Structures are given as structure tokens and as C-alpha cells.
Amino acid sequence: MSSMGELTFFLGLQVQQKKDGIFISQDKYVVEILKKFEFTKVKTASTPMETQMPLLKDEDGEEVDFHMYRSIIGSLMYLTSSRPDIMFVVCACTRYQVNPKVSHLYVVKRIFRYLKGQQKLGLWYLKDSPFDLVAYTNSDYVEESLDMKSTTGACQFLGYRLIPWQCKK
Incomplete structure (x- = not known):
């Protein structure tokens, strides 16, 4: 067993150890998925989900590629390990993976617009x-x-x- 110094990354999580606590984030992963799904040049959103528009089944809506939708949802699910602020809306979007519609993709795009403006969030654990x-x-x-x-x-x-x-x- 060998010591490789202070822990800075663990399973894709960035770990910053400070005197008064530990900050866990996924800033680099947010940048990666924004690039992967081509959301680097979008306007930002202040919330991950619109408050006045509920997420519905939308059985009559236009279908989207479910492989792409599932890939996006999988990436966002991994991000929720350090971002509880998007957990509710991501879990709501997972309900529509079997037959995603354009309206569901719009909600997912809103999550990415929110992430674009809030890349530096994470979990802060105080030591004392x-x-x-x-x-x-x-x-x-x-x-x-x-x-x-x-x-x-x-x-x-x-x-x-x-x-x-x-x-x-």
C-alpha cells in the first residue's frame, strides 16, 4: 500500500480538503457533459425546472430518439451524487425513458441550461x-x-x- 498524497479525485468526484471541512463536487464532469451534448453555448436558466409547467406523459407529442434521451438521463443521474439540486427534476425525467417526447427533451435541456449557469455547486461537509x-x-x-x-x-x-x-x- 502506498500513499499518493492528498485525495483530490475519487470515482469522478472532485474532493477539496480544507481545514474546516471537505467540499465534494463534479465541476469537470459538468463541463464534459455540456460539451458532449453540445450545450456549451446556450443561455443559462435560474432553476432546473419550470415551476408553472408540469411534466406530463404527453402521449400525442412528437417522439425523440430514446437512445439519446437515455444517454442524457444516465449522465445526469451520475451527476446527482454531488448535486441534490437537480435530483427531483432528473428523477421526474427518468419516468419517460421508454417513450420520450419533445416536451420531455425540453425539460432535460432546461436542466443543462441550469447547469451551465451553476457549474461550481457541490456538497460541503464540516469537520466539527x-x-x-x-x-x-x-x-x-x-x-x-x-x-x-x-x-x-x-x-x-x-x-x-x-x-x-x-x-x-
């Missing part, structure tokens, strides 16, 4: 945070108006550190 386990949960049994299914979500914090979280329909 308390060691208390706190859990939050929320359930919506009223049923969503679009598909009549309930939603449940939960997250756990160890001190100030977010550990697992989930959202299930």
Missing part, C-alpha cells in the same frame, strides 16, 4: 459538526392530480451532513 442523527419525512396521501399516486420523501442528517435521502411515488 455534531454527531446527532436527525431524520425528516413527509408524505402526501392526497394523490397527485396528474397520475393519482401518492408521494413520500425522507432525508437523514448526521450532524450537518446529509446522508441518505429518498423520494418515492
Whole structure:
């Protein structure tokens, strides 16, 4: 076993160790996928998803190449390991991988426009945070108006550190 110095990359994650904590990000990966899918010269968006336009099945919409759509979604899913800000919208887009439409591709493009403007975000873990386990949960049994299914979500914090979280329909 040998020491190769301070950890700076781990499984595609950039790790910056500082005196008061550790910052984990995927800045270089964001730049790579923006180039790969040709989103380097687009306008930026302030949010990853439009708030006034729900994501629907859109059965009558024009179809898009599902191989390309799945490739984009796979790239975005990998990015969610350090970007919880896009987790909800990416998971919503994964529901339409079987038969993606132009309207779904529009939402995915919006995520890339958001990433273009917010490339330097990540997770910050303080070294001296308390060691208390706190859990939050929320359930919506009223049923969503679009598909009549309930939603449940939960997250756990160890001190100030977010550990697992989930959202299930």
C-alpha cells in the first residue's frame, strides 16, 4: 500500500480538503457533459425546472430518439451524487425513458441550461459538526392530480451532513 498524497479525485468526484471541512463536487464532469451534448453555448436558466409547467406523459407529442434521451438521463443521474439540486427534476425525467417526447427533451435541456449557469455547486461537509442523527419525512396521501399516486420523501442528517435521502411515488 502506498500513499499518493492528498485525495483530490475519487470515482469522478472532485474532493477539496480544507481545514474546516471537505467540499465534494463534479465541476469537470459538468463541463464534459455540456460539451458532449453540445450545450456549451446556450443561455443559462435560474432553476432546473419550470415551476408553472408540469411534466406530463404527453402521449400525442412528437417522439425523440430514446437512445439519446437515455444517454442524457444516465449522465445526469451520475451527476446527482454531488448535486441534490437537480435530483427531483432528473428523477421526474427518468419516468419517460421508454417513450420520450419533445416536451420531455425540453425539460432535460432546461436542466443543462441550469447547469451551465451553476457549474461550481457541490456538497460541503464540516469537520466539527455534531454527531446527532436527525431524520425528516413527509408524505402526501392526497394523490397527485396528474397520475393519482401518492408521494413520500425522507432525508437523514448526521450532524450537518446529509446522508441518505429518498423520494418515492
